[in-house]
Every structure is written in structure tokens, then in C-alpha cells.
Amino acid sequence: MSALLDLQGVALRFGPAVALQDISLRVARGERVALIGANGSGKSSLLRVMHGLERPSEGLARHEAGARQAMVFQRPWLMRGPALNNVVLGLWLAGQPWRASRERAAQALAHVGLAEQAQRPARALSSGQQQRLALARAWALAPELLFLDEPTSNLDPHGKRDVEALMADFGRQGMTLVFASHNLGQVKRLASRVVYLEHGRILADLPVHQFFDRALLERNSHEAALFVKGELA
Numbered sequence: 001m002s003a004l005l006d007l008q009g010v011a012l013r014f015g016p017a018v019a020l021q022d023i024s025l026r027v028a029r030g031e032r033v034a035l036i037g038a039n040g041s042g043k044s045s046l047l048r049v050m051h052g053l054e055r056p057s058e059g060l061a062r063h064e065a066g067a068r069q070a071m072v073f074q075r076p077w078l079m080r081g082p083a084l085n086n087v088v089l090g091l092w093l094a095g096q097p098w099r100a101s102r103e104r105a106a107q108a109l110a111h112v113g114l115a116e117q118a119q120r121p122a123r124a125l126s127s128g129q130q131q132r133l134a135l136a137r138a139w140a141l142a143p144e145l146l147f148l149d150e151p152t153s154n155l156d157p158h159g160k161r162d163v164e165a166l167m168a169d170f171g172r173q174g175m176t177l178v179f180a181s182h183n184l185g186q187v188k189r190l191a192s193r194v195v196y197l198e199h200g201r202i203l204a205d206l207p208v209h210q211f212f213d214r215a216l217l218e219r220n221s222h223e224a225a226l227f228v229k230g231e232l233a
């Protein structure tokens, strides 16, 4: 299968600080990749390199030509004004004409269950609704590849459930997802593949069922097995 994204020997440094080292990773169409690891292990840095927000200090990050991608952050950046305008602006910044953007934005809000909030100020929405708005803004662009950086860690259980349901829905539609998470339950529910990071390196990269098979994980990566055990304890 052709890779949507191919990283080879990537390192990312900030002065003396090493955020990523020796990262080689291919993401194929239709995968749902979870990035896990302790605080500071490099999950956000890896997502930022993948989305092109950071340029690797070493190595190569190649994208399939013409593939559209979008990114959703832990706390969405929203401008003042109605929810709808936030989606329209995203489309307009991506080069779509204003009139077509309004229709597409309304469709996107309906898709995430926010049709009735379209004219409410974005910043007055609950955290869960704001994150769904961010997902609508991404969905409107019809990305082949969507990056999400701990998209539910700021949300209450209802918000989490809604955002997870949308991520699952996007995945079923064929969107390729790469997301960072601290929630192993969520990883089990959503991922097809798990990448475990420690100190900026990949120490395990396995299909989800193998990752959560204790004996197999222990054999593949002692470090990842210890991490999972600690997180589940």
C-alpha cells in the first residue's frame, strides 16, 4: 500500500534539547495510529513534524503529493464570533470561495451535531462543543489525513464520548487518523496501530491487538510493557 506519510531518520532538536531522534515511520491510508508515551516523550513534536509545523533537524518527512491534511489540538484556537464563521474562515484560509464555504461549513456543523449552535459565539460553547467545532473545521476540509493532539484530555466524560464517536466516524469514512493520547481505553477503542515513544524515540510500533497482548508486548518491547503496566495500575 502506498504511504500517505513517510518519515525517515527524523530528529528534532531545540538547541541542546532533543525532542525526537531516529524516527522512521510510514502511515498508510486508512490507518488509525495512536501515539502514546509519558509527558515529554515527543508525541506533540512528532505530530507537529508530521503536519509540517516543525521542520526536522535531520532526516526526511515526505507526504503523498496532493494529500490534504488537518490538525486538531488539545485546546482549539477559536476566534470571537459565531461558530459557523470559525469553520468558514478555515475553509477560506484553505482557498475556498466564501459562498461555497458557508454551505460547506453548515454541512460540517450538522455533521458534528452543532447545527443549532451555528450562530452562537464560538467562545460561549462548552469545551466539548468547542472541540467538536474544531473537528467540524477539520472535517470541512475533507482531509485524507487528520492529526489530533490529545483531543479529549481537556473534556468531561460526555465531551470525551462525543469526540471519540466522531473520530470513529471519521475513521469509518476512510480518513486516516494519527492521534496522541494518554488514555489507553481510548487507544484500544480507536486505534488500529500503536506507536510507543520514550525520550523522543520509538520503542514499539505494533498493531493494536498485539500491543495490548501482555506476553507479546513484553517480548517486543520491555519498556512499552512497563509503561502499559504503570498506566493500567
Ligand SMILES: Nc1ncnc2c1ncn2[C@@H]1O[C@H](COP(=O)(O)OP(=O)(O)OP(=O)(O)O)[C@@H](O)[C@H]1O
Residues within 6 Å of the ligand: 014, 017, 018, 019, 020, 037, 038, 039, 040, 041, 042, 043, 044, 045, 046
Ligand atoms: N519549542 C520547544 N523548545 C524546547 N524544547 C521543546 C520544545 N518543544 C518540545 N520540547 C521538548 O521536547 C520534548 C518532547 O516534548 P513533546 O511536547 O513533544 O512531548 P509530549 O509527549 O507531547 O508531552 P505531553 O504528553 O506533556 O504533551 C520535551 O523534552 C520538551 O521539553
